[in-house]
Amino acid sequence: MVTYAGRVTDSDEYQIRRFRAGLQDGTVSPETEAWLQAVNRGFHEQAFTPKTLRREAEFIRADDRLMTGVYVDATPVHSVGAEVPVATFTTYTSTLSTGETLLPAHLISDVTVRPTHRRRGLLRRMMTESLTAARDAGLPIAALTASEATIYGRFGFGVATQTSTIELDTTSRFALPSLDRGAVGTVELARREAIAEVAGDIFARFHAATRGSVGRQASYPARIDGTINGHADEPDLTVRAALHYDADGTPDGCVTYQHVESRDAVSEVKVIDLVATGPDSYLGLWNFVGNLDLIQRVRYDAARIDDPLPWAMADTRGYRVTGRDDRLWLRILDPLTCLQSRRWSGDGELSLAVEDPLGLAAGTFDLGVSGGVPSVQQTAAAPRPDADVTVDVASLGSAFLGGATIGALADAGRIRGGGTAVAQLSRMFAVDRAPYCITHF
Ligand SMILES: CC(C)(COP(=O)(O)OP(=O)(O)OC[C@H]1O[C@@H](n2cnc3c(N)ncnc32)[C@H](O)[C@@H]1OP(=O)(O)O)[C@@H](O)C(=O)NCCC(=O)NCCS
The missing domain is CATH 3.40.630.30 (Gcn5-related N-acetyltransferase (GNAT))
Structure with a gap:
């Protein structure tokens, strides 16, 4: 049995396989076809025709996506076969524009869990493993677009653009x-x-x-x-x-x-x-x-x-x-790189504690901005209780590009700080225009 933050997944019942799209001389591999048809079922879409299947596999290959499938050993007679995954997930690397620079971003897509296997922790397992691998590979941020607004906050994603x-x-x-x-x-x-x-x-x-x-x-x-x-x-x-x-x-x-x-x-x-x-x-x-x-x-x-x-x-x-x-949900994996890459407007100095339920981005950071030029340093590996401002990682994802203002997040109870610290952070984070994303993935 493997435990993921309180949820239990029976590792003997499920096997996770990760692979790239199989496509040889225009023929889609059986593993890739089964995976793509599982995604279609998950989103209640019509089955692929041979032509649309090949095209989809070519696009997935061109994105160099890592496809994740969760499989069971055997299925009952007359049911969908064991070659079809009961859960799917893809990731690939793209870029997120901060307006100043293009940050490498870990993009997550095609998340489905078959109705007969839902709420057993499969999404939590795929997500936790994927975010951990991305952080370990040095990717500073993860991103997705969501079918429902209630799923991804628990994994540290916050709404970043609307x-x-x-x-x-x-x-x-x-x-x-x-x-x-x-x-x-x-x-x-x-x-x-x-x-x-x-x-x-x-x-x-x-x-x-x-x-x-x-x-x-x-x-x-x-x-x-x-x-x-x-x-x-x-x-x-x-x-x-x-x-x-x-x-x-x-x-x-x-x-x-x-x-x-x-x-x-x-x-x-x-x-x-x-x-x-x-x-x-x-x-x-x-x-x-x-x-x-x-x-x-x-x-x-x-x-x-x-x-x-x-x-x-x-x-x-x-x-x-x-x-x-x-539209865009962001999950900060490396606060230091992210905070250094954004545009800052107001000068100031304060310490920021970042809380993270998955422990991937937690820490305490000294933020200094002088003449609009940021200097960010990590001072502790955990959120320190005496930091000027404390924020959870999902809220930091919402505030990162200015999609949510610090003031609104503070009034919503998602950012805490003593004295004038929150107002100061608000001036430092202020942006001239709302962030904007016209990519759906
Ligand atoms: C959404 C979906 C992937 C969830 O998969 P799952 O394996 O059942 O999720 P898990 O069992 O790992 O649940 C993880 C957590 O998310 C919660 N959760 C899962 N789906 C949720 C939903 N639709 N709404 C609210 N909470 C949800 C669970 O309650 C659980 O919470 P907890 O760990 O804090 O107690 C699955 O229901 C599905 O395939 N839905 C249809 C396709 C879809 O919407 N995909 C998302 C595309 S962005």
Whole structure:
């Protein structure tokens, strides 16, 4: 029996195997196929066809993902065979942008546990082992996007970025007068196939400059240009694309979109993906989408929570926020590296104790900022009770890039400190814009 922080997993009943996607001459290995079909079942998706299975295996290979499967020795007659894992988990290394630098990040995805094996500690076991291995390999931070908000806090993940779902009224109310005040560039319809050629370069520029952005996986061009069309073999040809060009004619922004059936008979377009490298390309692309003929409404589910768009509109009431969701969850593994890599705004000095239920990132740190330049040192391997400020590791993940303010976390009871220490940390951590992530993984 193996115990994981109070939960017991019978190690004789379950075997964990880790492997890379098996793909030889276009043939997916049986182990990889069984694993991919298990992921599909976990997310209630349709089974792969031979073509979509091969494509998925190629993407997983291109990301160099480490696939984890949990297996049982035998299964009853007529049931799914023992070659199909009862739990799945993948990890791969990508980058997280702090706006200053790209931090190597341990990305976690495809987390499923079969309903007949749930709540026996399998997720806890896969997660604990994976985070420990990542920390031991020197990766400073782990990241995921979550199907439910109640699962990952216990493993030290905190919500780090959020996005809004917005609806734009694009009838005659829509106008962007600020575009006439010197915005540079043009927009043109693009061939759908062009997205695969240019989207990577445009995203790379956005990624480097945008605090909270996560590097995209190999499947992204196919996800945004309609090539991946549910589990159909053929692409979704209703997807359209447009590019924004800078003054030199270089693409510096792209949008993909499609006309959709709305519930209330309003003619509607859904923006699938919009990547802009600066304010001119951002407003230029929205001006294009907002002026599509025959369209009365545009919907987008990944807008910045501090979106400049309504501030550029003549009629701000034509912009409605209909929802807000957590996007990126961060789990700090190495506080020293993370704290040194972020931008600091206010000068000051204080000690910070980090609590961690898994013990991976716990410690006490001296933070000093002078002229915006940080100096961070670890002074103890455990959180010291006499530190100026104490924070749990999940809250530090939320505060790291400015997604949650120190003040809000303190009022929520998640950061504690005496005297003026919390207010001082708040000034030191302050950021000018909310972090933003448009990568789903
Ligand atoms: C979510 C899921 C992976 C959990 O797997 P599991 O093996 O049952 O989880 P564990 O038994 O290891 O539970 C670990 C802890 O998480 C909690 N937990 C697990 N799933 C939870 C959920 N959906 N909501 C709230 N808490 C949850 C357990 O109660 C347990 O808490 P404790 O250790 O603090 O007592 C599994 O239910 C599943 O596959 N769901 C469908 C697919 C999905 O949503 N995947 C996540 C994608 S981001």
